[in-house]
Structures are given as structure tokens and as C-alpha cells.
Amino acid sequence: MAGAPLHVLAGALRDREGRVLLAERPAGKHLAGLWEFPGGKREPGEAPLAALARELDEELGVALVDAEPLIRVPWHYHERELLLDAWCVTQWRGEPRPLEGQGLQWCLPMQADPATLAPADRAILQALRLPPHYLVTPADVLPAERELWLEQIGRAIEAGERLLQLRLPRWPREEVREFAAALLPSARRHGAQLLLNADIEGAQALGVGVHLTGAQLAALAERPLPLLQVVGASCHDAVQLAQALRVGADFASLSPVAVTASHPQAAPLGWGSFQALAEAAAMPVYALGGMTPAQLAQARAAGAQGVAGIRGFWPAP
Numbered sequence: 001m002a003g004a005p006l007h008v009l010a011g012a013l014r015d016r017e018g019r020v021l022l023a024e025r026p027a028g029k030h031l032a033g034l035w036e037f038p039g040g041k042r043e044p045g046e047a048p049l050a051a052l053a054r055e056l057d058e059e060l061g062v063a064l065v066d067a068e069p070l071i072r073v074p075w076h077y078h079e080r081e082l083l084l085d086a087w088c089v090t091q092w093r094g095e096p097r098p099l100e101g102q103g104l105q106w107c108l109p110m111q112a113d114p115a116t117l118a119p120a121d122r123a124i125l126q127a128l129r130l131p132p133h134y135l136v137t138p139a140d141v142l143p144a145e146r147e148l149w150l151e152q153i154g155r156a157i158e159a160g161e162r163l164l165q166l167r168l169p170r171w172p173r174e175e176v177r178e179f180a181a182a183l184l185p186s187a188r189r190h191g192a193q194l195l196l197n198a199d200i201e202g203a204q205a206l207g208v209g210v211h212l213t214g215a216q217l218a219a220l221a222e223r224p225l226p227l228l229q230v231v232g233a234s235c236h237d238a239v240q241l242a243q244a245l246r247v248g249a250d251f252a253s254l255s256p257v258a259v260t261a262s263h264p265q266a267a268p269l270g271w272g273s274f275q276a277l278a279e280a281a282a283m284p285v286y287a288l289g290g291m292t293p294a295q296l297a298q299a300r301a302a303g304a305q306g307v308a309g310i311r312g313f314w315p316a317p
């Protein structure tokens with residue numbers, strides 16, 4: 001019977017070291033043997049957080065104290081359709097115990113193997129791994145400004161930025177690759193991810209990420225990089241977001257949310273359309289276009305992973 005999707009709550013308990021708790025789905029249940037975030041179905045009339053608190057009590061014997069929304073993942077399994085509503089559980093009382101005999105493990109999101117998770121949970125894992133800001137280099141940077149930008153990006157990484165796209169259309173490809181290689185030791189030291197714009201072969205050779213253009217995304221049949229190298233995709237509509245999911249991208253940027261200096265002719269989505277698209281996307285989505293870091297809270301409220309941008313994101317020189 002086709003009806004409303006099952007509303008399933010999932011809680012990522014996060015400890016002080018940044019590890020999250022994973023539980024093994026018990027034998028005999030749907031997706032048995034795969035790992036998931038503890039939780040379960042909301043009962044009729046129950047508020048979402050009350051449902052999550054009840055499930056955490058039943059499965060782990062802990063009392064939920066504080067949680068914040070993480071990502072909502074609409075998912076279609078053969079036999080059922082669900083809305084997986086994931087929360088980051090930042091405070092709880094009690095020591096989690098496997099009250100249903102399920103396996104439990106604490107692990108850092110970067111170390112969890114997505115292949116062992118329930119398929120819908122890969123988006124939750126990405127939401128836990130990805131930071132709130134996504135920085136993109138300005139398109140007008142010239143090769144002659146290499147030293148300045150080496151310093152600028154280095155400073156951003158030192159300041160805590162963890163996701164950076166090198167989009168340097170005025171540079172020869174080889175020089176962008178060499179530039180990325182020069183930044184790599186500092187990026188690795190700080191756990192920051194570098195993405196090359198459009199250069200899949202360069203990303204493969206260097207072991208870094210790639211940000212796919214809309215045209216590349218349309219032409220791809222599968223994920224172009226191994227799971228540990230991050231894949232982002234430029235999207236403007238639902239068709240591109242669906243394709244990003246099909247090729248196994250880790251996240252999308254969705255633009256333009258507002259009018260931007262770099263694309264003044266493109267019609268902005270506005271927060272209403274952004275939210276509808278982001279919530280249907282089943283992957284983390286960054287708000288791009290006319291964004292500043294000050295809009296992070298608004299973007300999060302509209303279902304975004306965070307904000308992406310060029311101007312206003314780089315530390316002052």
C-alpha cells in the first residue's frame with residue numbers, strides 16, 4: 001500500500017573525542033547485519049524527539065538530554081519508503097548498553113566504513129564528516145598570485161577550515177595540480193580536504209577530492225574516485241541532485257540561493273526552493289550563491305549542511 005513514508009528517527013551519539021556510536025541491526029530485522037545509528041520508527045501522534053528519546057531508552061538504556069538536527073534523508077528500499085530523520089545527540093545520561101543484544105561500536109566518522117552501513121545511512125555519515133563551510137577560490141586569481149594564495153589557503157586551514165575547492169580557471173591544469181600538491185602536507189596535517197575543480201585525473205593522481213561541474217555530472221555513470229577521496233557536485237535543480245546521488249557523490253552545492261556577483265544573470269532559488277530541493281536530496285547540500293558565513297544558521301534551518309562561497313569566506317590578507 002502506498003502511503004506516507006515511515007518516519008524513522010536516528011541518533012548519532014557523539015562523545016568528547018568526536019566518536020559516534022554505531023549499532024548492528026539484529027538478525028531477523030530489515031537490513032540485518034548492517035550497522036546503523038540507534039533509533040526506530042515514530043509512533044502515531046509522537047513528537048520526533050520524543051520518539052528518538054524512547055528508542056534510545058529502549059535500545060541503549062540512555063536518557064536523551066540534548067540533540068540537534070543533523071540531516072533528513074528520504075530513502076526508498078524495495079520493500080518500504082522512509083524518511084530517516086537523523087539527529088546529533090550531544091548530551092545524554094547513562095552508559096549505552098546493548099539492551100536488544102545488538103553489537104555496538106564507537107568510531108570516528110572518518111574511520112567508519114560506509115559499505116558496512118545501511119544504505120540510507122551513508123548520507124548521515126557524510127553529514128557527520130563534512131564541515132559547515134565550503135570555501136572556493138575566486139575565479140580571477142592569476143598564476144602570478146600563487147604565493148599569495150598559498151599563504152591565504154594555508155591561513156584558512158590553520159584557522160579551522162576543512163573543505164576547500166581549488167577552482168582556478170585562469171591557471172594551466174598542471175599548475176593547479178602542482179599547487180594542490182604544495183598545499184597537501186598542511187591539509188593532511190589538519191584533516192582538511194582539498195578538491196580540484198573538474199580535474200578527475202588530477203584528483204586521482206594526487207589522492208585529493210574533486211568537485212564535478214554540471215556537465216561532468218551529467219556524463220558520469222559512476223563515482224569517479226575511491227570513497228576516501230571526497231566527491232562534490234555542482235547542482236541547480238532536482239534532476240542534477242538525483243544524478244549526484246546516482247553517481248555516489250558525497251555532497252552537492254546547490255546554487256544560486258541569492259543573487260551573486262559571479263553569476264548576476266542566474267535567477268536565485270530563494271530559501272523556500274532551496275529547502276524543498278535540499279530536503280529531497282538524500283545527501284548533504286551546501287547553500288551557494290550570495291552566501292556569507294553569517295548565513296550559516298539560516299542555511300542550517302533550511303536543511304543545508306552549511307554555506308559555500310568565495311567572497312567573505314577567506315581570512316583577510
Ligand SMILES: Nc1nc2c([nH]c(=O)n2[C@H]2C[C@H](O)[C@@H](COP(=O)(O)OP(=O)(O)OP(=O)(O)O)O2)c(=O)[nH]1
Binds near residue numbers: 010029031080119
Ligand atoms: N533505527 C534506524 N533505522 C534505520 C537506519 N537506517 C535505515 O535505513 N533504517 C531503516 C531500517 C528499517 O527499515 C527502519 C527502522 O526500523 P526499525 O526496525 O529499526 O524500527 P523499530 O526499532 O521501531 O523496529 P520494530 O521493533 O518496530 O521492528 O529504518 C538507522 O540508522 N537507524
